[in-house]
Amino acid sequence: MNETEKAKSKALITGTFIYAIGNLGTKILSFIIVPLYTYYIDPSDMGDYDLVNTTVSLLTPLLTLQIMDAAYAWMMRKESKSPDYIVAVYKFLITTSILSSAIILAVNYFVTIKYCYYMIALLTLGRIFSALHKLLRGLRNQKLFTIFGILYTAIFLLLNLLQIVVLKQGVKALFQSAIISYSFCIVLLFICEKRLRQVNFKTKSLSLQKEMLKFSIPLVPNQLNWWIMNSLDRYIIRFFLGSVSNGIYAIAYKFPSLLQLIFNIFYLSWQDAAIVDKDKNPGEFYTKVFKLYYKISFSFLVFLIPFTKIFILIAMNEAYHSAINYIGFLYLGTVFQAFSSFFGVGYLKNDKTSQAATTSIYGAIINAVVNLAFIKLIGLYAAAISTFIAFLVMFIVRVIQTRKTMPIKIEYFKFIVLFLISLATVIISIFTQIKYDIVLLVIGAVLFVIVNRNEILNIIKSLVNKLKKGSKS
Numbered sequence: 001m002n003e004t005e006k007a008k009s010k011a012l013i014t015g016t017f018i019y020a021i022g023n024l025g026t027k028i029l030s031f032i033i034v035p036l037y038t039y040y041i042d043p044s045d046m047g048d049y050d051l052v053n054t055t056v057s058l059l060t061p062l063l064t065l066q067i068m069d070a071a072y073a074w075m076m077r078k079e080s081k082s083p084d085y086i087v088a089v090y091k092f093l094i095t096t097s098i099l100s101s102a103i104i105l106a107v108n109y110f111v112t113i114k115y116c117y118y119m120i121a122l123l124t125l126g127r128i129f130s131a132l133h134k135l136l137r138g139l140r141n142q143k144l145f146t147i148f149g150i151l152y153t154a155i156f157l158l159l160n161l162l163q164i165v166v167l168k169q170g171v172k173a174l175f176q177s178a179i180i181s182y183s184f185c186i187v188l189l190f191i192c193e194k195r196l197r198q199v200n201f202k203t204k205s206l207s208l209q210k211e212m213l214k215f216s217i218p219l220v221p222n223q224l225n226w227w228i229m230n231s232l233d234r235y236i237i238r239f240f241l242g243s244v245s246n247g248i249y250a251i252a253y254k255f256p257s258l259l260q261l262i263f264n265i266f267y268l269s270w271q272d273a274a275i276v277d278k279d280k281n282p283g284e285f286y287t288k289v290f291k292l293y294y295k296i297s298f299s300f301l302v303f304l305i306p307f308t309k310i311f312i313l314i315a316m317n318e319a320y321h322s323a324i325n326y327i328g329f330l331y332l333g334t335v336f337q338a339f340s341s342f343f344g345v346g347y348l349k350n351d352k353t354s355q356a357a358t359t360s361i362y363g364a365i366i367n368a369v370v371n372l373a374f375i376k377l378i379g380l381y382a383a384a385i386s387t388f389i390a391f392l393v394m395f396i397v398r399v400i401q402t403r404k405t406m407p408i409k410i411e412y413f414k415f416i417v418l419f420l421i422s423l424a425t426v427i428i429s430i431f432t433q434i435k436y437d438i439v440l441l442v443i444g445a446v447l448f449v450i451v452n453r454n455e456i457l458n459i460i461k462s463l464v465n466k467l468k469k470g471s472k473s
């Protein structure tokens with residue numbers, strides 16, 4: 001590895017570590033509280049709550065037009081113009097927040113929307129917090145980004161414990177906790193980062209907004225396709241199988257969401273590093289990074305699947321135990337979603353955002369078709385399998401389409417073998433009893449060590465050398 005690659009690797013590891021502090025800790029806390037939901041909130045209410053969140057995630061890209069992504073990408077490259085980009089985002093969010101709230105209230109007047117006011121609050125406050133969070137990255141204040149990731153989750157979970165366990169307020173507590181947490185963090189963000197508040201609203205932003213939207217609007221179809229692959233399942237399940245099934249599926253999805261967060265920690269750092277990278281021939285470095293990425297991902301999955309099954313059987317209410325049947329396929333879908341995102345950085349790096357949507361259209365169509373075709377025949381399996389297949393297709397399309405912008409050489413034999421081992425584990429775990437799951441858990445741990453032995457040895461050597469240096473000093 002040459003000096004340039006060493007510098008890139010160091011920057012990538014440092015960035016990943018910073019994002020990990022905030023994101024991983026918050027998700028672990030969120031994950032720990034999942035069993036609590038299963039004892040205090042019944043599957044039907046959980047299904048309704050999940051459907052509101054799913055709707056909010058659908059409306060978000062439509063109302064923001066992903067203008068924050070344009071601000072982030074350009075601020076990383078043109079830091080001197082940061083205040084102009086921030087003002088443009090603020091004005092756009094204010095306008096769309098007012099319009100969207102008015103439209104939702106008008107619709108609710110004619111057709112009752114369950115939890116309508118909570119939906120409006122989550123949509124508005126959630127978008128503001130996400131925008132400010134994204135702008136922190138554009139301002140290169142990753143430390144504050146990390147702190148507020150932890151802070152939001154900590155407040156949310158503490159309120160959950162108080163309202164759900166002590167006050168027994170049920171599913172409404174989930175909405176109220178999120179609203180209070182968003183509000184507190186938004187106010188505190190403006191206090192802590194002066195660059196977010198030191199802007200001039202008299203600045204004319206219309207022409208800049210138009211320029212930013214030219215960059216960001218092509219990302220909207222891409223986000224909607226991501227939504228279809230991640231969230232359309234909820235509506236199909238609710239329509240064909242009911243709220244109870246949707247609640248069980250929502251709990252099943254909590255576990256892949258934790259894995260997704262782990263991948264996202266790396267992706268945030270990878271995105272920062274790739275966008276500012278000026279190397280004209282980055283193929284060798286990208287290849288090494290992706291090889292390590294898929295080796296760790298697939299081998300870890302073989303361990304994670306039986307571990308999750310054992311955890312659910314021991315820690316969660318029996319009403320949710322059937323969720324274990326679908327988690328394996330959702331895990332695989334999450335892995336290929338992460339791989340797709342890895343290659344997707346090439347679109348932002350090369351200002352080819354219009355191509356991003358085309359790569360996800362195929363996956364979105366497949367997700368919807370498979371889901372609708374088999375939901376009545378195989379139930380919730382259709383939702384989980386369609387999600388996995390959709391992201392697999394999206395990954396394949398992106399590999400083909402980004403051959404020039406992301407010149408990565410994949411060792412297909414090793415990649416396919418590891419994938420097939422993961423898939424076999426998913427299928428086998430559906431039929432095993434807990435004593436065999438323990439055996440699979442041990443096999444998964446051994447496989448992870450064997451596949452990643454070189455990386456593990458390097459980490460051990462590095463730690464030993466640091467300890468030796470520390471003892472000498």
